[in-house]
Amino acid sequence: MAKDAAKVEQPVKPPTISQRAQPRRPLPFLLLSLVFHLLLTVSVFDIYFTSPVVHPSRRFSLADTYDGSKAVLPPPPADRLVLIVGDGLRADTLYKEHPPEMAAMTPAGSATSEPFSAAPHLLDICLRRGAWGVSHTRVPTESRPGHVALIAGMYEDVSAVTKGWKLNPVNFDSLMNVSTHAYTFGSPDILPMFAAGASEGRVDMWSYHEGDEDFTKDATHLDLWVLDQVTQLFARAKKDENLARELHRPGVVFFLHLLGLDTTGHTYRPHSSEYVGNLAVVDGIVRRVEELFADFYSGENDRTAWIFSADHGMSTKGNHGDGDPDNTRTPLVAWGSGVRSPRPADEAQMDSRQKEAEKDTYYAGWRGLESLWRQDVDQADITALMATLLGLPLPANSEGVLPLDYLDLDAEQSARAMFANALEILEIYRVKHEQRRARTIRYVPFSKLPPVGDAAPGSTQVNDIRTLIATEHYTEAVAACQRLIKLSLEGANYLQTYDWLLLVTVVALGYIGSVLYGFAFLLRNYVLETSATKEVRSRSGLAIVVPMVIALCARFAAERAPITYYLYVVMTGLYWSWVIEERHILVRGISPRSSRSLIPLAVYAIAALELIALGYNVRLAWTLGFFFLGFVWPFLTLDDVARSKNEGTILLWGICCIGSGLFCLSDVDKQESRMLLALSGVFVAAAGLAVSSKPEWFLGGPTAPRAQRVIQGQVALTVATTCVTLSSSWHLENKLGLPLINQALAWLFLLTSMTLPFALGFRRGQPTAQRLAIIIFASAPAFILLSLRDEALFFLCFTATILVWAKMEGIVLEERFIAERKAGKAKPSLPRPLNLYDVFPSLTLLFLLHAAFFGTGNVASISSFYLKPVYRLVPVFSPFLMAALLIAKILVPFVVLASVLQVMCKRKVSKRVTHPETAYIEPGRSKASIELEGPPLLGPNSVGGLHLISSSSVPLLLASSLCADLLALHFLFHVKNQGGSWLEIGQSITHFVMANLLQVFMFGISVVAGWALGEG
Secondary structure, rough: OOHHHHHOOOOOOOOHHOOOOOOOHHHHHHHHHHHHHHHHHHHHHHOOOOOOOOOOOOOOOHHHHHOOOOOOOOOOOOOOEEEEEEOOOOOOHHHOOHHHHHHHOOOOOOOOOEEEOOOOHHHHHHHOEHHHHHEEEOOOOOOOHHHHHHHHHHOOOHHHHHHHHOOOOOOOOOOHHHEEEEEEEOOOOHHHHHHHHHOOOOEEEEEEOHHHHHHHOHHHHHHHHHHHHHHHHHHHOOOOOHHHHHOOOOOEEEEEEEEEHHHHHHHHHHHHHHHHHHHHHHHHHHHHHHHHHHOOOOHHHOOOEEEEOOOOOOOOOOOOOOOOOHHEEEEEEEEEEEEEOOEEEEEHHHHHHHHHHHHHOOOOOOOOOOOEEOOOOEEHHHHHHHHHHOOOOOOOOOOOOHHHHHEOOOHEEEEHHHHHHHHHHHHHHHHHHHHHHHOOOOOOOOOOOOOOOOOOOOOOHHHHHHHHHOOOOOOHHHHHHHHHHHHHHHHHHHHHOOOHHHHHHHHHHHHHHHHHHHHHHHHHHHOOOOHHOOOOOOOHHHHHHHHHHHHHHHHHHOOOOHHHHHHHHHHHHHHHHHHHHOOOHHHHOOOOHHHHHHHHHHHHHHHHHHHHHHHOOOOOHHHHHHHHHOHHHHHEEEEEHHHOOOOOHHHHHHHHHHHHHHHOOOOOOOOOOHHHHHHHHHHHHHHHHHHOOOOOHOOOOOOHHHHHHHHHHHHHHHHHHHHHHHHHHHHHHHHOOOOHHHHHHHHHHHHHHHHHHHHHHOOOOOOOOHHHHHHHHHHHHHHHOOOOHHHHHHHHHHHHHHHHHHHHHHHHHHHHHHHHOOOOOOOOOOOOOOHHHHHHHHHHHHHHHHHHOOOOOOOOOOOOOOOOOHHOOEOOOHHHHHHHHHHHHHHHHHHHHHHHHHHHHHHOOOOHOOOOOOOOEEEEEOOOHHHOOOOOOOOOOOOOOOEEHHHOOOOHHHHHHHHHHHHHHHHHHHOOOOOOOOHHHHHHHHHHHHHHHHHHHHHHHHHHHHHOOOOO
């Protein structure tokens, strides 16, 4: 079908230069597009993930469920609570047995021939003293949102990860704020946000210096530091009566944040002996802290409750952030005062867990726990559990559901605890209901909790529950509370997404308007003759759109909507007004004469976009795409004669596509390989020597000797960088720390490769081939330095692929011109406008843009990048610098792709198209033999480029970006905020953001490439 499209008649006659006015400068259009796409990136959060934070005026505790007639209330289940968080701990690492070879890294360090538990003390608690289960977190699985869920009982919206770590206080209620006093120990990235968010003087904190978070050293010292501070606190309390009195007050919370596991997991990954050994240290700390409490509170019928959990898990890559189940499953162990003892699992749960272990190896090997009841919870439920244990009011924003199964309460206390939980969550819904009703025109309340008369929503259910408790129907009361909690949470979600339909309609219309106006811009400036665009633009678009925009903005003003709502409507209206005014351009470009030509191309474009969309989830799609480009595309665009003339280039193209496609099949879970890193350096150096040894093929021009010397210097720098990278990798793997000389050399080589080649190699008027070669080899040292395994080999293969792609596009264009000349058609007008054939390179560009990202093993996730290579430059925790280095590595293939695209679009077609009578003058060869063999791949007589009008890549980029907008629209309707796993929800957001920002990204990189090539 695509072959038929290649043979159809053009919809419009290609204009000559004399028939065409100079294209408008695209900068205003691109700036508007930049604003539009940045704005719509925010839209996904307004549509699906508005902030859940409200400020209820009341808190509820177990005491609030009594009617006041009871003179003496029962004491709370516990007087104090210790929360210990093993940052980044996976549930399976705690519960399962580990192979004997990992025992060497435990504190005991003794050899064993049997599988062993890394946390024998915690496991013994599960078996003999407490309750246990798996706590399921939500995205983003980062430290801030995880601790907010644990300690405040609420899930921040997905954008919470952008709020950072320290100096961003939690702006809602938390367990620390309702406690009598809180003593916190641990990381400077976590403690301050809760201390600053609590009442003044209520939270004391002890934290180490952030410089102590060194990824290249043993991280257990961070956890042992916490133990030392707790030990010193109790030692001081034995001498300080005031401190001792404070420690004995009821309602005190102790929070121990143990960061070592997270740091070790990032460095060595969670299936390493180092990670298991760090858990053994944490287990020992838990045991020792228990001993300290038993000693200090001896003789008081120890009323201390204990909670051990984690803020998030750890993926097999050693990262976290997305909804991968490895990141969302964390352990929960509870014991002490108010917590039930272990109880056996019933037959149904044992059968269910056995099937679970057979289906998912994560749950396999939890020996000793198979016969005990496992109670899983959502992470926010832990806040309700802790507040109930202490008899404290639940934090005002908590949406966790009290896990009654963990508590040792009688039937009445259980019902009242559940009632307090229901009242607190209902209050959140009531506040949201009142806020929405007060500012919404024609408000439609949540149908399952309607207000009855003047009574607040849920009043009927509350009265029913009070009656059930008063009549001692406690089991029924608990069930009624759980139903009310479920309805309240559903109602809160309904109100949070109240504007969904309106917003998604406005945003979708905005995308469609953007695509249509972009298409009209393309037609007017790069396709149609000037005579076809002379029709005066009317103002009918404004007359139609402005009243609708004013009406919507008036509604938003009445409802006190966020400012972003106005911007969505204004931008959408602006685009559609222009579309209406440019309708004659669209009609001219899509004439009945060309409609049959567009159908097969539309089918091809839709298939290509669906393949790209599939590639976000299935990496095989990229391999299939490369297979199509390498072995199907040449047969669709070249006839038998053309293929025979260019069989060498076509063969090379197929080989390059095979190589790039195979990288896309590789496992995304990579292990560091110094052998592959060394091979990468060897192959890059060999390529550099080949280029510098044949300057007439690759570098041509009067400044070739200078460029030749610069590339030879880059080869030497690549070799030196490879040696330093191998040395640093060896030192880090053997836990010897990063040598200061290695770190200094790595930074020196990185900065040198990014600056010196351009300063020495670039000259005014220099051929673009020379600049392109310098750009490619300047990128290689950075890529090797930040590679874990075979990423630099992919970079080399991908670079070869896009270089040959540029030649293939030139061959397709020139062979078409030659065929037209032989058919007696007019000589082509050059530089040429865009035409239907350019759909192929536009979609190929979009595919290669994605392949540049996914080919190195990345997946569409915020935690898909390995941090280990960054430690060769930054051994101490510095999130923004680390992120900058990862982004720099990701950008390298894109910069090379944009540079090749710039050269391909600007380069003129060869003389065999423009001057066929003189194109074949070559010593020792006849015209017939050269015509039979086709042009050489390299050298001055090689095939040309696309020779596009405006001598830039803007037309092709713009055509490709319109396809990217359709991709973003596809992902907008596939965003999930419920009804799926957190992996699916997190990935759906990432997919949309990536696709939406592609246009901004493409043009930004193109500007950088244009400047580097001396065209910006």
